[in-house]
Amino acid sequence: MKVDLLHHSDLEVCAHAIRTCWQSFDKSDDGGEKDKELIHRVGNKFKHASTLEHLNYSFYIQGVSRALLQELARHRIASLSVKSTRYTLKELKEEESFTLGMSMIELKEKYTEPNEVYNDIHMQRASKYLVWSGNLSVDFSSIVALENLRLILLDGVANDRAKYCLPESYKTELTWTVNARSLQNFIKLRSSKSALWEIRDLAYELFNTLPDQHKYLFEECVSKEN
Ligand SMILES: Cc1cc2nc3c(=O)[nH]c(=O)nc-3n(C[C@H](O)[C@H](O)[C@H](O)COP(=O)(O)OP(=O)(O)OC[C@H]3O[C@@H](n4cnc5c(N)ncnc54)[C@H](O)[C@@H]3O)c2cc1C
Numbered sequence: 001m002k003v004d005l006l007h008h009s010d011l012e013v014c015a016h017a018i019r020t021c022w023q024s025f026d027k028s029d030d031g032g033e034k035d036k037e038l039i040h041r042v043g044n045k046f047k048h049a050s051t052l053e054h055l056n057y058s059f060y061i062q063g064v065s066r067a068l069l070q071e072l073a074r075h076r077i078a079s080l081s082v083k084s085t086r087y088t089l090k091e092l093k094e095e096e097s098f099t100l101g102m103s104m105i106e107l108k109e110k111y112t113e114p115n116e117v118y119n120d121i122h123m124q125r126a127s128k129y130l131v132w133s134g135n136l137s138v139d140f141s142s143i144v145a146l147e148n149l150r151l152i153l154l155d156g157v158a159n160d161r162a163k164y165c166l167p168e169s170y171k172t173e174l175t176w177t178v179n180a181r182s183l184q185n186f187i188k189l190r191s192s193k194s195a196l197w198e199i200r201d202l203a204y205e206l207f208n209t210l211p212d213q214h215k216y217l218f219e220e221c222v223s224k225e226n
Helices: 011-022 033-045 049-054 066-072 085-094 104-110 114-119 121-126 136-154 159-165 180-190 197-209 212-217
Strands: 002-008 056-065 079-082 171-179
Touching: 002 197, 011 033, 011 049, 033 049, 033 212, 049 171, 049 180, 056 066, 056 180, 056 197, 066 171, 066 197, 085 136, 085 159, 104 136, 114 121, 114 136, 121 136, 136 159, 171 180, 180 197, 180 212
Parallel strands: none
Antiparallel strands: 002 056, 056 171, 079 171
16 A cells, blocks of 8 residues: 655644634744644543644645455545545456466466565556455455456446446555544544554554654554554
8 A cells, every 4th residue: 555645734834723712822832842742631631622623734645445445445534535436447457367367266276475476577467456365265265356356347347337346455545634633533543453454554654654752742642452
């Protein structure tokens, strides 16, 4: 997966919102240490967390599965614009066979060593479209599903019918905009050991992509469990 931060609000926007309540603008230090302490004290410690909603982050998230997307979409306090399979599945029609006509059983017989499998040229071509689970049976099954989809599209089936046989591992990408309050909730829930491994990776990646001066607001939300 790849996560890029496209845009973020300055800390002083949030500090300004807080200072609006007390009209204490004369104490502002333009997003410096005094403002950072104020945001943490009011937004986190005093639980006046709606002030954190003035901080917004827009991320471009690429190479995640539709299984992850389904879970990410459950976070209602965020905005998503997702790559549309209805419009983009035609990219598969340009591809050569991913399985060279092999069934799942034949694939399992041909490849046994994980290193050999994931370095194989056909697997690498398929990895443009699929997130690997790391389990060979699951990943071969995904490749066979991808190949079936390619053949269905070559048969002339329309994208909005063909998409019903997409594997959950099919890669997608989205622009995701979220405010600091909701991102805290997301990181808390999804960096937890009990979260799906891929969304857990995303939670850490989002945290790592944040501007350094903003990270302190989220540090307590990141799970340290292994
Ligand atoms: C480990 C794990 C396992 C899960 N398993 C399942 C599962 O098996 N099945 C399943 O369906 N989901 C599952 N979920 C998803 C979960 O139920 C939530 O839908 C998801 O985590 C989004 O959380 P959220 O509602 O806090 O976030 P958001 O939707 O972003 O909401 C943020 C916050 O806003 C407030 N809020 C939002 N909407 C409302 C509302 N209508 N009423 C009151 N307050 C509101 C709440 O305080 C909420 O925490 C799982 C999540 C986790 C982390």
